[in-house]
Amino acid sequence: MTFALILEQLFNGFQTGVTLFLIAAGLTLVLGIMDFVNLAHGSQVMIGAYAATVLTALTGNFYLGVLLAIPVTFLFGIVLELVIIRHLYRRDHMEQVLATFGLILFFNEAVRIGFGPGALFFNLPQSLSGFVQVMPDMPYPAFRFSVIWVGLACAILIGLFVARTRIGAMVRAGASNPEMTAALGINIRLLFRLIFAAGATFAGLAGMMLGPLTAVEPGMGEGLLILSLVVIIIGGIGSVRGAFIAAVIVGIVDTMGRVLLPVILRSFMDQAAADGAGPALASMAVYILMAVVLVFRPTGLFPPRG
């Protein structure tokens, strides 16, 4: 286990972290402001990935495909909010969990009908399929590297938007007291719709960036959904800053755990058992982290409500 390898895994962890943040940002705002649990947020990831794949195939250009897929996912978010989601705001959390669970089933099957049950694969453009020299003697896949940059750029954009703009101030006000915000004459319904669609777009973007790394297939967003729920709980519901910090922590713990735990286990188990148990124990580590945080800080690390 060399230094370069550990550094590379740190990069991978960071890349997973920023991707998770893109999914978690929308989720935490939707839950924080609208008090709405959206399990179907993972489906937005899938829809983003499919939109980008199809549009890339149609236009023959990856960048153009992604650029066109972004408004598609935004529109999709608006329509979903109008048709289903807005009727569920006043329901309790469990009913929201069930209805959005139903949405997951619906979207997965709809995608299966439309695009077949198998996985689709992306062909990366030449400019993104090589390696970049992050440091001397440390090549790193160019695509992963650009995912980190796009993720960071989005994080800064979301952070500045929420902290510095007028609409951002409404969003923060909505997160800490929705009734009062509405009473001050802010069109909270429109605000809700825009936040929901923006969250859907960022989740879709995460899907577009994950597509080339994993596979574009029905149900691809579900594992990520659970992980991003962990992220927003650790970060404190409604806090974008908390979501970012928690996403990076979760990404690094998960990735490093996958690499380091088998090595540690090998020192006292036989290799096959260690290689089998390592990844599962790494997955456990994330949930242990969350449980520990909740036991000591029952509303997460950075709760936005005063």
Next chain:
Amino acid sequence: MQQIKGWFTAAPLLWLIVLLFALFPIYTTLADLPFWNDVAMRIMLLGMAAMGLNLVLGYGGMVSFGHAAFIGIGAYVTGIANFYGLDNGWIQIALALGICAVTGMIIGFLSLRTSGIYFIMITLAFAQMLYFFFVSLEQFGGDDGMVMNRSDFVFIDLWAPLSLYYMIVAALALTALLLCVLVHSRFGVTLRALKSNQSRVEAMGLNALRFRITAYMISAMICGLAGALFANWQEYVSPDIMHWTRSGELMIVIVLGGLATLAGPLLGAVVFFLLEEFLPEILAHILPAYAENWLLVFGLFLIAVVMFGRGGLIGVSQKLRARFGKGAG
């Protein structure tokens, strides 16, 4: 005597369904449909687990999104005991109940510090933790799970036709009785009171946490019993049994039937699995090309249940009866 009669008359629908399950093999034997016995056993086991969850979710107002973990513990305790040659079914069930009680107590104690959405998520986190724990146990098959033999229940030969079936019916009836007694006891009343107003109950000098943890433990044990029997029925144990979607399934079953009703979870389980069995067939008649995609229809059905069917099947039927019953009378 009056008391005992009360337990049964409190939930006539629940006992009717239990009775129907007990009589069901007569039909399957006469019609020669042994496959349906298997379906019935699965419905009873998941209905039983849902009844256990309903104690905390419906009556206690604690939305646990991780009860599949206890089904998994029950199943794995049975499987692992068998693996090491401890194949006495009664001891296995006792072990499963004990371990579920202890884990239920620990998880309940830690989770009940939080509330609302945080409670939903922390229970999910513990379930995921246990899920990945069992995935990591390579010697017990890891991801793939392990095949096991049915346990040895000393006086009962599980290989005799229908003996497992009636064992499950007995467990279901016991669970039903336990819940009928509990819900109408002082304990059950306190639990429901806590759901509607915690501070008032605490002002009366009762310890809220103790009641909640007890309810959590009991429901964990019921799920554990279902899991132990599930392992015997399936003759196979895998982490799949405790996937987070299973916890969602239990919640669906409860909400479908009727939250905080005695018969609701079991009724919900029957309807849920009949849909699962028949939706593909119905679709095959109407739209043969899409028979495999029945989950699409099922997803829409779920959304419709939440949007229009408040109170579940029981709630809707009561509303209908209230509306049309008056007109007739």
